[in-house]
Amino acid sequence: MQIRIFNIPLTDTGENLAEMNRFLAGCKVLEVEQRFFQNEKGGGWSFCIRYIDSGTNNTIGQGSGGSKGKVDYKNVLSESEFAVFSRLREIRKALAHEDGIPAYAVFIDEELAGMARLPKLTESAVAAIPGIGEKKMAKYGKTMIEQYNKEV
Known part of the structure; x- marks a missing residue:
């Protein structure tokens, strides 16, 4: 099991959210924990994602023999x-x-x-x-x- 954290500021233009969604689409997610945060730069949401590494850099799901399906x-x-x-x-x-x-x-x-x-x-x-x-x-x-x- 591995952990990755994404911080999405309230002022996000969608770029950070899209990056997180691409990551989520490429790995097996075990648990997502979210919390609101506030700091000197503003606020936003922090996501702690526990996942299993699919062995494909967590963005691409193409394995040998095509067993993981088409990406x-x-x-x-x-x-x-x-x-x-x-x-x-x-x-x-x-x-x-x-x-x-x-x-x-x-x-x-x-x-x-x-x-x-x-x-x-x-x-x-x-x-x-x-x-x-x-x-x-x-x-x-x-x-x-x-x-x-x-x-x-």
Whole structure:
């Protein structure tokens, strides 16, 4: 069991609440405790969430063999991250077509989502994503980064 705390100020524009909802959608929640708080910056709600780690960074529920069901990345990623994710999927599709292999053999959606969350696509940042090893990085990672950065 793990614990994560979210503080949602009364002045929240919806961004903090959306982040908490994305987190909740990606893990098995055991208990949620909420309390109102007041401090020098104002007030808000504090949520203490006890959960079981699904082994997928608590934001993505795609496991091996698809046993956890299909993930809707439009709900998991922010709007800007999803735009990056969509473009990366297009590049992945082209790379897979060139090699005559299925798209998931290039990168799985979970790896693309990890790339989409990066502030900037660099070789070192992409290589640090779980599941992307030296071979995959050498064969597809560098090309993926070059094609994406060429368009940005």
